[in-house]
Amino acid sequence: AQSVTQPDIHITVSEGASLELRCNYSYGATPYLFWYVQSPGQGLQLLLKYFSGDTLVQGIKGFEAEFKRSQSSFNLRKPSVHWSDAAEYFCAVGWTGGGNKLTFGTGTQLKVEL
């Protein structure tokens, strides 16, 4: 069965610093990969997604993620973090034949220090 691992439960970065959130997945074929952000009191918002093609995908709010098949990873990056980026970030995987089901990682809580 497919699974998603986000090894970092909490991350703290200074405003303006770069950010990388890690995500590893376990799935036999090429998955569909997503990053969602959940701000306090808000629902989940899709940041970006990967289905095929270019392994470096650009998302909203200046985020990007790179799919690395050899490492089974889909890490989220941002070159310069803003205080408003403080939130919880979820990596998720879907798969061909899985319908619309997604398997989510346990999330990474991002804190931004001013």
Added chain:
Amino acid sequence: SAVISQKPSRDICQRGTSLTIQCQVDSQVTMMFWYRQQPGQSLTLIATANQGSEATYESGFVIDKFPISRPNLTFSTLTVSNMSPEDSSIYLCSVRDQLTSNEKLFFGSGTQLSVL
């Protein structure tokens, strides 16, 4: 993109009671999904609700505990029955992007449930 309204946004309930959560979408969607996010945990799919048919439940979830209604293409409800403190979670409704087949999901803002 779909806009999803979920009510209530939060509630505090007594053990043994039931709560019905409503999910309203601003466009017609075939499939709606209910997720649960327990404290410190990731999101877990409870069930898939298709209009005109019985909901499909994931392993570990049963209809008697989480009955779902789907009366039309824009609305669904999830009831958490006979609640216990273990049911304290955030419950999220989501729908799939109808315009593409790329598995994109939209989520409501969630219902924060606390059971005393």
